[in-house]
Amino acid sequence: MVTMKDVARAAGVSQAAVSYAYSRPEKLSEGQRRAIIETAARLGYAGPNSIGTSLRSGRSGAIGVMVMDTLEYAFTDPSTRSLLEGVVQTRRFDNLALTLLPLPHRGVPVAVGEPLSGDQAALRGLVDGVIVHSLPDDHPALLTLQTRGIPMVIVDAPRLPNTPLVGIADRAAANEQVQHLIQLGHSRLGVIAERLCPDGFSGIVDAKRRAGSTERVVRERILGYQDACQAAGVNFERVPIVEAGGFSVEAGMRAAHTLLADEDLTAVVATSDTMAISVLEVAAELGLHVPEDLSVVGFDDAPEAQIRGLTTIRQPMVDKGRLAAEILFALLRDEPKPDDISLPTEFVQRRTTSHPGSH
Amino acid sequence: MVTMKDVARAAGVSQAAVSYAYSRPEKLSEGQRRAIIETAARLGYAGPNSIGTSLRSGRSGAIGVMVMDTLEYAFTDPSTRSLLEGVVQTRRFDNLALTLLPLPHRGVPVAVGEPLSGDQAALRGLVDGVIVHSLPDDHPALLTLQTRGIPMVIVDAPRLPNTPLVGIADRAAANEQVQHLIQLGHSRLGVIAERLCPDGFSGIVDAKRRAGSTERVVRERILGYQDACQAAGVNFERVPIVEAGGFSVEAGMRAAHTLLADEDLTAVVATSDTMAISVLEVAAELGLHVPEDLSVVGFDDAPEAQIRGLTTIRQPMVDKGRLAAEILFALLRDEPKPDDISLPTEFVQRRTTSHPGSH
């Protein structure tokens, strides 16, 4: 590897002069600087090594986005994708590296020389700041990031003292989902949720599990469902809730099978469009017509929702990403910590909901 | 920041012992190791700092994907997105960071303290290896990456001696596009291409510019068009070629307007689905019916192509990403350099092509 020392020797100057040539041009005469840069080019020196610079400055020069689970998942999930889109839309990454930090939700390797999981990487200085997306409330990475003072913005969850949050009014928006169904005349509802706790569980959720959920967003949305039911005199304890244990259509379809085994349901509320689409798939398998036999309402308004004509709640994921990035850059510039941001949502009526028994 | 030294002092051991505790546990007694880890936890030490480790080891622990232009573009362009999907599908990034390196196509900052462009970042050691996607043949970054010996795999372009390439038979596949139109009876063809040279030009392309194109993929596809025309006795010099100067639908639409100003055309060949879709948009604006008034054939078979019913050439972008990642990891393991890989393509007939004047 060609280093500053090599360039210095070849140019007949000190190593410090070479350093100045790159990062403090004003401290050198124009001729000197030009001579040094030329020598560097001749030697194939590409400029100061990132690692060396980082070690010296304490900054890595990259921004991280910490995503749930694996990167494979991150690229599959429509809302994570929209989030990333928003992040890069800030144009701050036109010449700044963006590092995607996968965060397998279990097992924090502490003593092995293996590749780093995202939380460890962030903690260990691979990135200068992090945008965190939808982590469990009790994830150890967050506490450590915080005590280390690494600039961090949380999108969606959890809510942490002294850490900027970008989110929506989950409980109120979820309320709207159920209200819509109740107004249509439904009372035999079912709920499908992606994950209440990252412990591998999937299946019917009891009151205890509901209360102990570590995923703030899902927890609040279920509270919203409860609010709406209570307001309408529907006994929420009788409303079956099925947890998929994952975010994929496949996981959703397994849960949908469990939920639709209850043949009395006339409507399903989903905590995400992916879950809602899983229900549509399974309904088709079972020969149920939507919305005649079954109404389905999703959450997110992902691109797929539009294609499928899914009735849903629109939330501005792209804006979330954009705002989170802007806030993070403000933090990195040592600007004062902004307040939490709650973005507006909007109910979108499409073709998957109607009056019960409307055929 | 808590360092090894701090932990060592607090635990009453040497800094080396702390290092061993993390990366060479077998060199310490179990009790000693446990005591050190405990002290570390108490102090809020999160393990060896990435930067320090990198400096020592010469490895950064992240893999880079170098994309054309800005990250905003990378997340918009369907084929770049598919490529990334393939890369992460290898599951090698389940706990390994993936760094996206934007590569603005002009201006290599050489002496400023500003954020690094992708090529500089890679050259300066921010990542251990790079997947490069679709760069101009003469991009200086490539030569330097090569002389520096940074493991690198090229997807699509350019073709470089001694560097693994993952691509397709562009010339033959392009030939198929035109063949299809000619078989349908078209002879008044037009070509729309995203970019022949990253110099900001857009508009009608003359023979000289065609010959001087620095984008191998587009260059070869145009040769394929020429082959097909010559074989069918169509004078290729009369076939208008319009360059969009960008990869977006917006750039494409400007080019499509130029192209469709020639009212005699009965068919348009596009070097990408994005360009083809731009043509569809402009055709609709002009009141042209596709395929009755105008046939359009795209390239890629991006998700959008399916939705739009676009006749196109399918190329396995996801597989390209997957293979490129596997090859890069093989290189990083010092395995022998594999041969170039050419993946199969497939003509996909949909609803945007028909006989000329078929209404």
Place this chain on the structure above:
DNA sequence: TTGTATGCGTTATCAC
């Protein structure tokens, strides 16, 4: 089994 010493490539601080 543990501690000492050295160097990785860079930048900041001096005194010149």
Place this chain on the structure above:
DNA sequence: GTGATAACGCATACAA
């Protein structure tokens, strides 16, 4: 405007 020197956090050869 320049040149020596120390320090950043860590890993390893070597000595104890």
